[in-house]
Amino acid sequence: MSDRLSERQLSWMLPLMGLVVSVCWLTSLERYLGGRYHLSLESALPEAVADMLFAPSRWLDAQVRQGAPKTVFRLAWPTPSGWSEPAHAVAVDQSPQPPVLASLPEPLAAGEFVPGLQQQKLLPGPQRILFAGDSMMQGVAPLVIRALSAQHPDWDMLDLSRQSTGLTVRKYFDWPGRIQEEIEARNLSLVVVFLGPNDPADMLVDGQRHGFPSPGWAFNYALRVDEILSAAAQRQVRVIWLGLPSMREGRIREGAALQNRIFQARAKTWGMDYLATEPLIGKLSEPFQKFIIDEAGHALNLRAEDGIHMTPAGLNRIKKALLDHIEQAIQP
Known part of the structure; x- marks a missing residue:
């Protein structure tokens, strides 16, 4: 039972860890390109590719920004x-x-x-x-x-x-x-x-x-x-x-x-x-x-x-x- 539970946990934990690592890597790469070459990877990529790669970071950004004060x-x-x-x-x-x-x-x-x-x-x-x-x-x-x-x-x-x-x-x-x-x-x-x-x-x-x-x-x-x-x-x-x-x-x-x-x-x-x-x-x-x-x-x-x-x-x-x-x- 514990082995099955461990397998079930791994079935969702591994993809989640991969997603987190990918988001962190893309974020770090974009920050490096911005600081070293004044380029935005998200903006430079074709729109369809950027939408796919940066969807998680955009979603996280939207969650963080929810409830932020709106300028009048x-x-x-x-x-x-x-x-x-x-x-x-x-x-x-x-x-x-x-x-x-x-x-x-x-x-x-x-x-x-x-x-x-x-x-x-x-x-x-x-x-x-x-x-x-x-x-x-x-x-x-x-x-x-x-x-x-x-x-x-x-x-x-x-x-x-x-x-x-x-x-x-x-x-x-x-x-x-x-x-x-x-x-x-x-x-x-x-x-x-x-x-x-x-x-x-x-x-x-x-x-x-x-x-x-x-x-x-x-x-x-x-x-x-x-x-x-x-x-x-x-x-x-x-x-x-x-x-x-x-x-x-x-x-x-x-x-x-x-x-x-x-x-x-x-x-x-x-x-x-x-x-x-x-x-x-x-x-x-x-x-x-x-x-x-x-x-x-x-x-x-x-x-x-x-x-x-x-x-x-x-x-x-x-x-x-x-x-x-x-x-x-x-x-x-």
């Missing part, structure tokens, strides 16, 4: 008389227009770039700042936090940047959900976002694949940007969204050009800030260059060998621009 697209605007923070932010009926499904924008002319926006002021007093993003932010955040801590010892700052993350694939790390949690838990006053090179890949939304680049991809990507901006706006938290500089690789370069359009357009709609890094590091409308000529006529290497990240010199240029942006937003 309503905005609590600051009062016209000042920037005083209410005890409880009350949402009002005035809402920004949501993104629309439209044709992809035409490329910018050579030398042009998506301009920056500075539309908001920080509330007076000590700031509580969250730095969110992928490996782009991992290079910038420590420099900015070190400088701000020296200037403002009473400020509270958290670096939440994580490599190989983004907005396209949220089952490994859900930026909109995590930022919303941090806003509520830490009573933040400012969120700084810098991400994007991992995102130019097909996007799966409610079981539907939106190829990159396509109008459907741009629309759903803008919705995920809006999840972050709306969560911040409801709590009267300011946001500074950093745009991407020039990229060497074709797909990432094409993505950065489209992403910057989305970042700036949604920031403008929500009354948030957009900090353009193209004038600092390199414009997407011009050929990629690792070096620039500084004011003294010396060649300055700004880019790492991968054509994505920055050297210390490049990071310092972004750090200085972000510090200046924050200082200009501080009310006397």
Whole structure:
């Protein structure tokens, strides 16, 4: 009897173990490809193959995400008389227009770039700042936090940047959900976002694949940007969204050009800030260059060998621009 029971147990335990191992292996492989080559295995495979291989992980992801807080697209605007923070932010009926499904924008002319926006002021007093993003932010955040801590010892700052993350694939790390949690838990006053090179890949939304680049991809990507901006706006938290500089690789370069359009357009709609890094590091409308000529006529290497990240010199240029942006937003 015990032998039969053992055989019955093995008949379902072995396939279950195989399924678990397969899910873990596929998850690890996709994370490695995302971190090393900025590729999504799930998005790169033919749709029928991806549906079959990733069905278990999609199901598990859906179970985990059930009951997650849903972002409400309503905005609590600051009062016209000042920037005083209410005890409880009350949402009002005035809402920004949501993104629309439209044709992809035409490329910018050579030398042009998506301009920056500075539309908001920080509330007076000590700031509580969250730095969110992928490996782009991992290079910038420590420099900015070190400088701000020296200037403002009473400020509270958290670096939440994580490599190989983004907005396209949220089952490994859900930026909109995590930022919303941090806003509520830490009573933040400012969120700084810098991400994007991992995102130019097909996007799966409610079981539907939106190829990159396509109008459907741009629309759903803008919705995920809006999840972050709306969560911040409801709590009267300011946001500074950093745009991407020039990229060497074709797909990432094409993505950065489209992403910057989305970042700036949604920031403008929500009354948030957009900090353009193209004038600092390199414009997407011009050929990629690792070096620039500084004011003294010396060649300055700004880019790492991968054509994505920055050297210390490049990071310092972004750090200085972000510090200046924050200082200009501080009310006397």
